[in-house]
Structure formats: structure tokens, C-alpha cells
Amino acid sequence: MLLHLFRLTLLLICVYTVRHYWFTLNRLFGRQRHPYIDLENAAWPAVTVLIAAHNEEAVISDILRALLEVDYPRERLTIIPVNDRSTDRTREIIDAFVVQHPFVEPFHRTGGKPGKAAALKDAMERVTSEIVLIFDADYIPGKALIRQLVAPFFDPEIGAVMGRVVPLNVGKKSLTRLLDLERSGGYQVDQQARMNLHLVPQYGGTVAGVRKSALDEIGGWNEDALAEDTDLTYRLLLAGWKTAYENRAECYEEVPERWPVRVRQIKRWAKGHNQAMARYLFGLAKCSGLSKLERIDGTLLLGVYLMGPVLLLGWLLAVVLFYNGAQIGGGLTVLALGAFTTLGNFAAFFEIAAAARLDGSRQRIRLLPLTLFGFTVSLISVSQAAWQQVQESIFGARQLVWHKTERSRTAPVLEDRLPVVLEESV
Amino acid sequence: MSSWAPLALTTLTAVLLALPVTPALYELWKRADATPLPTSRHDGRITNFAETFRSRLQPLLPQLERCRNQRDLLRTCIEGMEVLLVGRDGFDFDPSLTKGVAAVMLSEAPMIPAERLVEADVFTNCGLSLGERAALRAAWCGGDAALGKDSAVLRWLHADGSIFLSPGSSAYGRLSALHSIQLAPGCSFERMSAPQIVTVDRDQADGLLAARDAREACSSSDVSAMVTTSQPRLRIQGNFSLAPGETLSANVIATGHVHFGSGSRLLGSAKSYKDTVVDEAACVHGSIVSGGTIHLGQGCFAAGPLLAEEDVVIARGSRVGEPDALTTISSLGIQIAPGCQVHGTVWARVRGIVEA
Structure with a gap:
């Protein structure tokens, strides 16, 4: 029994290993798809930008200022800061912007269900445009970002779009440097490879957009979702809408600077993902409108946070079986074990190394061995999250609260501190 | 000796462990x-x-004006860039005069002689002409620009007026004009943008007339507003075909080919995983949006954008975009027949050609 379980864990790990290598090799050597990147002139549709804000006095002015400078027809742009029950100066700062810029239409939410999804759901009642873009308050969009995020919606099949997130506070701590590498791997390789291969790019909830009619069709934001982004990705997918990833639609964000904050963040993501898996795995298997590859990738994406506990279980079983003198045997099992103990563990790091290369950054790749430490922390955190979910499913869940990631920025940043690329390659 | 062995072993082990993380x-x-x-x-x-x-050279305009008054040549430097100011007529871009300069600023409309290669970037507030088989790296001109037969622009060319490309000329990189770009048969291009891009026959008037006919047949000012709002969605597993002369109001998505019969009309957008073929008129x-190639037949109209993952082929008399609603065509390769009009941007990632 234990041996079969061990073989199953090995199989799962091998599947994810192959997936990592497939994505990485595709990014390094495959044909790259950026079908919407050249859209310069078009009848740009009306767009509403929602900024999810909960006690964001340190950062809200940065994003508002950046949005005022974007290159998008002003008469077609509405900005709605969704101030959800803030108790700091967020409301005051937003209102100061509104006085100068009437097209900023604040939504000060004072009650209702907690959580980003619930706040967005309430804010959607004020949205009249077909395209809605969503940003968290700590993001700093570039000048062309709105156009880049809107461009995919000229494709009638696109229900949601996701841009690339780039950490701004990289140099602050060792943690931020490790997260910078991790984000590179996730976006530069993972997301873009899924776009290249017509798989399932993930809507990420910020630096993102959604088609209102698609959202209405699937019943709007799901207030009970722990990760409204994953939830939306799968509901759209099951309803026949695609999510597009725009690798060049880059936007700065602030990553956690303290380990406890990071642990809380990844636990929240893990729980949200696992919840989505429980809800949509069966529907995904049955959905007829998807290609085989989309179904496989969608399933693997749903299970990505379960691989933490699976890996821990695999290690535990390996030790137990070894001391019990179990015969692992079989060429395939030996091969799988080899992948598990050598290549399998490094596939994700290969992905990060490839991402750093694609980003053209030379020195930060030296930090790669240290990502093993971040990987270990994540492994334990997502395993804890999974265990907590098991407990909650037995003993009942606590009330849903908005676990906002703690901001490290204490004051608005100066625009001229941001690195700028003015030249394009011809 | 033996008392040092454990220490040496420990040190060696520590070094070996530390090596990868150093x-x-x-x-x-x-x-x-x-x-x-x-x-x-x-x-x-x-x-x-x-x-x-232009913004880098703008501060040199007073100096250029002085050169013009003195009908003189002057070498100067701005932001580390060597610039030759030319204040007299008939400058022929003699390589001995332009050697080592990054830019040439001219007060009069320059004519680049036949078969001359100009490696410096050119700035002129007037028009610009390239002789036959001449080549130019880049230029900004305040008037019209005309490229002679078999001439080439190697990086970019911007004209505040119009750009005319003679048969066989090539525009690598970017072409932009505030008024129009006219391309003769056999031209090649990569990226162009102008309110009006016209491919002309050797008999230019015929081509423009054909394009105008297409506009009159299809254009409707209230239709473009309809497509910005949400349309019903029609998802088809496999191929989709709209019969000749029929009208459909929907966004069409097909996992196979999409085909619009002659004279049919789609009030909405179309997406095909494979090719899209739009028949005549x-x-x-x-x-x-197509995962394959988009074929626009004769006298067709598409509001755009046209985004193909392979090629876009546009037949005679077709029109894409409208003068007051500019759009974009983007694909790997673009082939346009004479007598077509595009309003906006044409972006061929590999190569675009006008049929000879």
C-alpha cells in the first residue's frame, strides 16, 4: 500500500517536472506568441479601472498619479478607487484627487461582506463599460499599460487578460530578491509558455482585466472564493472564455519584505487554489469545449499547491520504505526516483534561471541556490495551508476575512526613481 | 598529523558545501x-x-538658420552626437563630407543622388527625395518624402506630409506619415502608420477609385459604435461559414476555419483558430483574429483590427479601417494588392509586400 502511494507521489512529481521543463524549453527555443502586442491604432473601447484599496494611505497616490498619465483616450477612461472600509487616510487622499480629476469616481465602501471579491462585486454595479481593469493599490502602471491590457479584448474569445508583475522593492531585503526571481520564473516562463502553447494562462487578479459581459455570464465575482483570481480563471474557462497573458504589459508591485508576511500570502494563495481545485476539477474533466491539452494543463495548474504536501509525503514515504527494506524495483520506478531526487527538485530552478536569462539580468542569477531556502519555506507553508483546510473541512471554517498583504512602502515613491526603458529594438 | 585530520576534513567539507552558494x-x-x-x-x-x-536636434535649428543665411556647411555636436548642418542647395551627401557624422540637418529639401548610401540620419524641415537605388538609414522630414525606384530606407522614415514609395523600393523598420503613405507595386515594408495608406497601380487613379467603391459599398457610420459594445457570442466547434449576401449580428468564434461569402456582412468580430477567408465585397x-491567415477578397471592408498569427492577404479594392476610426493590421507577413486602402497601422513582423 505504502509502496503504491510512494509510486503515485513519484508519478505526480515526474509529471510536474516534465511540465516545468516543457515550459522552460518552450520559452527558450519555441515560437513565442504575442498576438496583440502590435495594436497601435484601434477604436479603443470605454474602460473602467478598479483599484482595490483597503487601508492604502502609503501607496494609493502613486497608482492614481500613474493612471492619470496613461496613454489612453481620456474620454474613454473611468477610474474607480474601491476604498473598502479603510480606517486610515485612504479616503482623504482619494477625495483630494477627485477634486482635481472628475473622471476619478471613488467608491467608498463602508459595509458589506469582507474580501476583495465582495468589494469588487459591489463596485461592479457602478461600471458601465464593457472592459474592466483591476489593480491592487500598491501597483504602479506604466504609460502604455492600459492599451496593452485592453488590446486582447479585440479578440472576441478573450474574457480576461493578465499582465506581468515586476517587483519594485527588489533591493530591500534578501527575501525580496528571492521573490523577484520567483516572480520572473512565474511570469516570464510559466505564464508566457502557457500563452505560447494555447494552454491556460492564469488571471491573476491585479494588472488584469475582464470583459464585463463574460463576467455577467458566469455570475459575477464569487464572494466566497479565497482566491477570486483563480476562481475567475476557471469559471471563465468552463464557460468558453479564454484568458490572455500579455508579457510586455509590465507593472511594478511591492513584494513582501518580511517572512511572516510572505508565509501568510502564500498560505492564502494555496488555500484559494485548493478551494478552486475542489470546485472545478470535476467540471474541467467533463467540459467538452476545451482541448485535451487545456484540460491537462488546467488540472495541473489547479493541483500546483498540492505538490507541497505531496513532496513532503514522498520524502517521508521514501525514508519509511527504505528502513522497512521495501523493494522499489522496476526500471521506470528507478527512473522516476532518479528524477525525483535529482532533476525533479531542480526543474523549478531551471525555470527561474531561464527567466533571469530572458530578462537579460546577469548578476541576480547568482542567487539561484538561495531560492532553495524560499522553496523550503513555501513547501512547509502550503503544506500547513492544506492541512488547515483539511481540518476546516472537518471542524468548520472560520469566517472569511480580507488577508491583505502588508505594505512595506511608507510614502509614495518618486517616479524618476523607476528604471526606464525608452528605446525599443527595431 | 593525525590530530589535524578531523579539522582538515571538516574544513574541506565546509568549503565544498559553501562553494555552490559562494x-x-x-x-x-x-x-x-x-x-x-x-x-x-x-x-x-x-x-x-x-x-x-527631432527633439534632440531641435536646439540646433537657430544654427541651421544661420548656415542657411550664409549658405554654409558647419560641423557641430549635440549630446555627444556629431551633426553636419547644411545651409545650401544641391547638397549631394558626398561621403567625404558626411564621414563620421551621426546626423545631417538640411535647411533645403535634399535630393539623395541615385545609388548613394547615406549612413547618417537626416533631418529636414522640407521634403526629401531618394534617387533610384539610393539607401538611407533614417530620416525625419517636415514635408513629403519620395523614394525612388528600388531605393531603401534602412531603419525609419517619418514625414509630416506624405510618403511615396516607387516600384521596387523597400522600407525596413518604420514608416510614418501624418497624411498618407502611397506604395507602388513591388514595394516592401515592415511597419507603417498613417491616417491613409494606399497601394496604387501604375495607373494611380484607377486604384484610388476602386478603394473608394469598396467604402461606398460597406461603410456605415453607426455600425462601428455597435461593435464596441457586447455582442451575442456564437461559438462553433469546427468551421463556420456565412452564406453570400447574409447579415449576422454576433461575435463569431470558430475552432476551425471561418468563411464569409461574397457580399455577406458581419456586425461583430470574428475569431478563427485556423484561416479566415472573406470573399468579394x-x-x-x-x-x-486568426490563428492562421486572413484573406480579404476583392472590394472587402473590415473595420479592424486584423490580427493574424500567420499572414494577411488583401485583394484589390479592399479597405481596412476608416479615416475617422484608425485601426491596425498585424501579422508575420502581409501581402496587399494594388488599389487598397488601410487607415492606421500596418505591422508586418517579418515582411510586407505590395503585389507587383
């Missing part, structure tokens, strides 16, 4: 690459190079 620890200590990754913060406009070039009042 570069990481060194990077943490030295912080050689700890700044945020640069993000693209320009607005992505096709005219960016031209505008940057059909109209698509929205975008066309």
Missing part, C-alpha cells in the same frame, strides 16, 4: 544586480524614434 553570498553582499527589472514605459508609438530624434464591422 556566488549567491557574494551577490547578497555586493548587491550588483539589486535594482528592479526595467519595464517598458514608452507609449509604444511607431513614431517614437522620429520624435526622439463582404464586410466585417469588427475585428478579425
Whole structure:
């Protein structure tokens, strides 16, 4: 029994290993798809930008200022800061912007269900445009970002779009440097490879957009979702809408600077993902409108946070079986074990190394061995999250609260501190 | 000797363990690459190079004016860039005079002689002409620009007026004009942008007439507003075909080919996983997105954008976009027949050609 379980864990790990290598090799050597990147002139549709804000006095002015400078027809742009029950100066700062810029239409939410999804759901009642873009308050969009995020919606099949997130506070701590590498791997390789291969790019909830009619069709934001982004990705997918990833639609964000904050963040993501898996795995298997590859990738994406506990279980079983003198045997099992103990563990790091290369950054790749430490922390955190979910499913869940990631920025940043690329390659 | 062995072994083990992480620890200590990754913060406009070039040379305009008054040549430097100011007529871009200069500023409309290669970027507030088989690296001109037969622009060319490309001329990189770009048969291009892009026959008037007919057949001012709002969605597993002469109001998505019969009309956008074929005189009042090639037949109209992952082929008399609703065509290769009009941007990632 234990041996079969061990073989199953090995199989799962091998599947994810192959997936990592497939994505990485595709990014390094495959044909790259950026079908919407050249859209310069078009009848740009009306767009509403929602900024999810909960006690964001340190950062809200940065994003508002950046949005005022974007290159998008002003008469077609509405900005709605969704101030959800803030108790700091967020409301005051937003209102100061509104006085100068009437097209900023604040939504000060004072009650209702907690959580980003619930706040967005309430804010959607004020949205009249077909395209809605969503940003968290700590993001700093570039000048062309709105156009880049809107461009995919000229494709009638696109229900949601996701841009690339780039950490701004990289140099602050060792943690931020490790997260910078991790984000590179996730976006530069993972997301873009899924776009290249017509798989399932993930809507990420910020630096993102959604088609209102698609959202209405699937019943709007799901207030009970722990990760409204994953939830939306799968509901759209099951309803026949695609999510597009725009690798060049880059936007700065602030990553956690303290380990406890990071642990809380990844636990929240893990729980949200696992919840989505429980809800949509069966529907995904049955959905007829998807290609085989989309179904496989969608399933693997749903299970990505379960691989933490699976890996821990695999290690535990390996030790137990070894001391019990179990015969692992079989060429395939030996091969799988080899992948598990050598290549399998490094596939994700290969992905990060490839991402750093694609980003053209030379020195930060030296930090790669240290990502093993971040990987270990994540492994334990997502395993804890999974265990907590098991407990909650037995003993009942606590009330849903908005676990906002703690901001490290204490004051608005100066625009001229941001690195700028003015030249394009011809 | 033996008392040192455990210490030596421990040290050696520690060194071997530390070796792989030494570069990481060194990077943490030295912080050689700890700044945020640069993000693209320009607005992505096709005219960016031209505008940057013009703004860099703008301070030299008074000096150029003095040169013009003295009918003189002057070498000067701005922001580390060597510039030759030309204040007299008939400058022929003699390589001995332009050697080592990054830019040439001219007060009069220059004519680049046949078969001459100009490696410097050119700035003129007037028009610009390229002789036959001449080649130019880049230019900003305040008037019209005319490219002679078999001539070439190697990086970019911007004209505040119009650009005319003679048969066989090639525009690598970017072409932009505030008024229009006219391309003769056999021209090649990569990226162009203008309110009006026209491919002309050897008999120019016929081509323009054909394009105008297409507009009259299909254009409707109230239709473009319809496609910006949500349309019903029609998802088809496999191929989709709209019968000749029929009208459909929907966004069409097909996992196979999409075909619009002659004279048919789609009030919405179309997406095909494979090729999209629009037959003669059909109209698509929205975008066309294709995983394969988009074929626009004779006298068709598409509001755009047209985005193809392979090629776009446009037959005679077709029109894409409208003068007051500019759009974009983007694909790997683009082939346009004479007598077509595009309003906006044409972006061929590999190569675009006008049929000979």
C-alpha cells in the first residue's frame, strides 16, 4: 500500500517536472506568441479601472498619479478607487484627487461582506463599460499599460487578460530578491509558455482585466472564493472564455519584505487554489469545449499547491520504505526516483534561471541556490495551508476575512526613481 | 598529523558545501544586480524614434538658420552626437563630407543622388527625395518624402506630409506619415502608420477609385459604435461559414476555419483558430483574429483590427479601417494588392509586400 502511494507521489512529481521543463524549453527555443502586442491604432473601447484599496494611505497616490498619465483616450477612461472600509487616510487622499480629476469616481465602501471579491462585486454595479481593469493599490502602471491590457479584448474569445508583475522593492531585503526571481520564473516562463502553447494562462487578479459581459455570464465575482483570481480563471474557462497573458504589459508591485508576511500570502494563495481545485476539477474533466491539452494543463495548474504536501509525503514515504527494506524495483520506478531526487527538485530552478536569462539580468542569477531556502519555506507553508483546510473541512471554517498583504512602502515613491526603458529594438 | 585530520576534513567539507552558494553570498553582499527589472514605459508609438530624434536636434535649428543665411556647411555636436548642418542647395551627401557624422540637418529639401548610401540620419524641415537605388538609414522630414525606384530606407522614415514609395523600393523598420503613405507595386515594408495608406497601380487613379467603391459599398457610420459594445457570442466547434449576401449580428468564434461569402456582412468580430477567408465585397464591422491567415477578397471592408498569427492577404479594392476610426493590421507577413486602402497601422513582423 505504502509502496503504491510512494509510486503515485513519484508519478505526480515526474509529471510536474516534465511540465516545468516543457515550459522552460518552450520559452527558450519555441515560437513565442504575442498576438496583440502590435495594436497601435484601434477604436479603443470605454474602460473602467478598479483599484482595490483597503487601508492604502502609503501607496494609493502613486497608482492614481500613474493612471492619470496613461496613454489612453481620456474620454474613454473611468477610474474607480474601491476604498473598502479603510480606517486610515485612504479616503482623504482619494477625495483630494477627485477634486482635481472628475473622471476619478471613488467608491467608498463602508459595509458589506469582507474580501476583495465582495468589494469588487459591489463596485461592479457602478461600471458601465464593457472592459474592466483591476489593480491592487500598491501597483504602479506604466504609460502604455492600459492599451496593452485592453488590446486582447479585440479578440472576441478573450474574457480576461493578465499582465506581468515586476517587483519594485527588489533591493530591500534578501527575501525580496528571492521573490523577484520567483516572480520572473512565474511570469516570464510559466505564464508566457502557457500563452505560447494555447494552454491556460492564469488571471491573476491585479494588472488584469475582464470583459464585463463574460463576467455577467458566469455570475459575477464569487464572494466566497479565497482566491477570486483563480476562481475567475476557471469559471471563465468552463464557460468558453479564454484568458490572455500579455508579457510586455509590465507593472511594478511591492513584494513582501518580511517572512511572516510572505508565509501568510502564500498560505492564502494555496488555500484559494485548493478551494478552486475542489470546485472545478470535476467540471474541467467533463467540459467538452476545451482541448485535451487545456484540460491537462488546467488540472495541473489547479493541483500546483498540492505538490507541497505531496513532496513532503514522498520524502517521508521514501525514508519509511527504505528502513522497512521495501523493494522499489522496476526500471521506470528507478527512473522516476532518479528524477525525483535529482532533476525533479531542480526543474523549478531551471525555470527561474531561464527567466533571469530572458530578462537579460546577469548578476541576480547568482542567487539561484538561495531560492532553495524560499522553496523550503513555501513547501512547509502550503503544506500547513492544506492541512488547515483539511481540518476546516472537518471542524468548520472560520469566517472569511480580507488577508491583505502588508505594505512595506511608507510614502509614495518618486517616479524618476523607476528604471526606464525608452528605446525599443527595431 | 593525525590530530589535524578531523579539522582538515571538516574544513574541506565546509568549503565544498559553501562553494555552490559562494556566488549567491557574494551577490547578497555586493548587491550588483539589486535594482528592479526595467519595464517598458514608452507609449509604444511607431513614431517614437522620429520624435526622439527631432527633439534632440531641435536646439540646433537657430544654427541651421544661420548656415542657411550664409549658405554654409558647419560641423557641430549635440549630446555627444556629431551633426553636419547644411545651409545650401544641391547638397549631394558626398561621403567625404558626411564621414563620421551621426546626423545631417538640411535647411533645403535634399535630393539623395541615385545609388548613394547615406549612413547618417537626416533631418529636414522640407521634403526629401531618394534617387533610384539610393539607401538611407533614417530620416525625419517636415514635408513629403519620395523614394525612388528600388531605393531603401534602412531603419525609419517619418514625414509630416506624405510618403511615396516607387516600384521596387523597400522600407525596413518604420514608416510614418501624418497624411498618407502611397506604395507602388513591388514595394516592401515592415511597419507603417498613417491616417491613409494606399497601394496604387501604375495607373494611380484607377486604384484610388476602386478603394473608394469598396467604402461606398460597406461603410456605415453607426455600425462601428455597435461593435464596441457586447455582442451575442456564437461559438462553433469546427468551421463556420456565412452564406453570400447574409447579415449576422454576433461575435463569431470558430475552432476551425471561418468563411464569409461574397457580399455577406458581419456586425461583430470574428475569431478563427485556423484561416479566415472573406470573399468579394463582404464586410466585417469588427475585428478579425486568426490563428492562421486572413484573406480579404476583392472590394472587402473590415473595420479592424486584423490580427493574424500567420499572414494577411488583401485583394484589390479592399479597405481596412476608416479615416475617422484608425485601426491596425498585424501579422508575420502581409501581402496587399494594388488599389487598397488601410487607415492606421500596418505591422508586418517579418515582411510586407505590395503585389507587383
